[in-house]
Amino acid sequence: MMxxxxxxxxxxxxxxxLTYALISTPENVMYLTGFKAIGQPPKPCHLLISAKEPKAKLLVSPLDYEEAMESVGSELEVVKLKTKSVADALSKILPRGRGVLGVELGYVNHLFLEELKSKLKDVELKDFSSQVEELRAVKDSEEVEAIKKAVQVAEEAIKKGLNLIVEEATEREIAAEIEYEARKAGAEGVAFDTIVASGPYSAYPHRTAGERKVRKGEAVVLDEGVRVKGYCSDITRTVVLGKIPEKLEEAYVAVLEAQEEASRALKPGVKASTVDAKARTWLKRKKLARWFIHGVGHGVGLSVHEKPALAPKSHDRLMRGNVVTLEPGIYLDKLGGVRVEDMYLVVKEGAMKLTTLEPRLVL
Known part of the structure; x- marks a missing residue:
């Protein structure tokens, strides 16, 4: 596959x-080589691809050399960097004579770019930021299986987490237990910091779990994602302990309906913005659209947010093999928010839902 x-x-x-391309984004390096460059922090490595030479070169630090040798196939040459300067290494690897080198300008920093310009004076630099990400958007069967496993693990952890939502439990305690259960179930780690947002803070889409204690009659939003074989999942559930405020219940029902509307539009060739519009139109009908403040979804793979972007101004089109989320949410000031997020695989005739955990509002 590599x-x-x-x-x-x-x-x-x-x-x-282009004559060459230098791939530096950890997710792109892993996608093309199988070497697990993703991490906290990511491993310092680069992949040099040539239009003319048969073997791509994976440039790694001495610390990662043995692991890289075990990870990659025979179509790659692993090069141990003898200097911290990638530009120095490239000046010795690239043959003399003018060429054109593609660089991921959306990832590398200014100092890295200036050093390339200084050391590779006879090489023209061009942007090569989005090309591998476009390839990554369409998943093969091996990738889909890894994502399915990541979904399964996240669901198991969320189920355990739901049982921990009791009065006086803190957001941070619940988040910690969810992440612990995910590791026990087979996760390599989390795809992002687990969100547990309660009460008025549930109206903050990216709230970091804090010391606030769960109370009856308030919404609690759980947003969990894990990694399995490098691939991510991303699932959100909203629950309320005890009696539900009427406005929150209305918003929750509307969010589920909006997600269903959007899911019917998931087909190859459909504009990603059209999928967003389906959810947004439904919420307008319910007079709730003003509190829907983000896109309806996004692609998921080696990154938890990748192409296609399901948002009003997106230029992406859905393709068979895309894995996407649908996560409509309503965020009501002071009262709280509700969001439900599920994952889908775009197939020939529509979409297959990958999540199986049924949403339930009342605990």
Whole structure:
């Protein structure tokens, strides 16, 4: 599979008239090599691809050399960096003579770019930021299986987490237990810091779990994602302890209906913005759209947020093999928020829901 991915990347490289491409984004390096560059912090490595040479070169630090040698296939050459300067290494690897090097300008920093310009004076630099991400948007069967496992693990952890939502439990305690249960169930780690947001803070879409204690009659939003074989899941559930405020219940029902409307639009060839519009139109009908303040969803893979973007101004189109979330949410000032997020695989005739955990509002 890696060989096919490299071939498709070389085709992208040739389309742009590039001689080489330097891949630096950890997710892209892993996608093309199998070497687990993703981490906290990510491993310092780069992949040099040539339009003319048969083998791509994976440039790694001495600390990661043995692991890289065990991880990659014969179509790659692993190069141990003898200097911290990638530009120095490239100046020795690249043959003399003018060429065009594609660089992920959306990822590398200014100092890195200036050093490349200084050390590779006879090489023209061009942007190569989005090409591998476009390839990553369409998942193969191996990737889908990893994502399914990540979904399963996250669901098991969320089920355990729901049982921990009792009066006086803190958001941070619940988040910690969810992450612990995810690790026990097979997660390599979390895809992002687990969100547990209660009461008025449930109206903050990216609230960090704090010391606030859960109270009856308030919404609690759980947003959990884990990694399995590098691939992410992303699932959200909202629950209320005891009696539900009427406005929250109305918002919750509308969110579920909006998600259903959007899911019917998930088909190959459909504009991603159209999927968002389906959910947004439904919420307008319910007079709740003003409190829907983000896109309806996003792609998921080696990154928890990747192409396609399901948002009003997105230019993406859905393709067979996309894995996406649908996460409509309503955020009411002072009262709280509700959000439900599920994952879907775009297939030939529509979409297959990957999440199986049924949403329930009342605990």
């Amino acid at each position: 060989k096919g991915r490299l071939k498709r990347t070389i085709a992208k490289l040739e389309e742009q008239g």
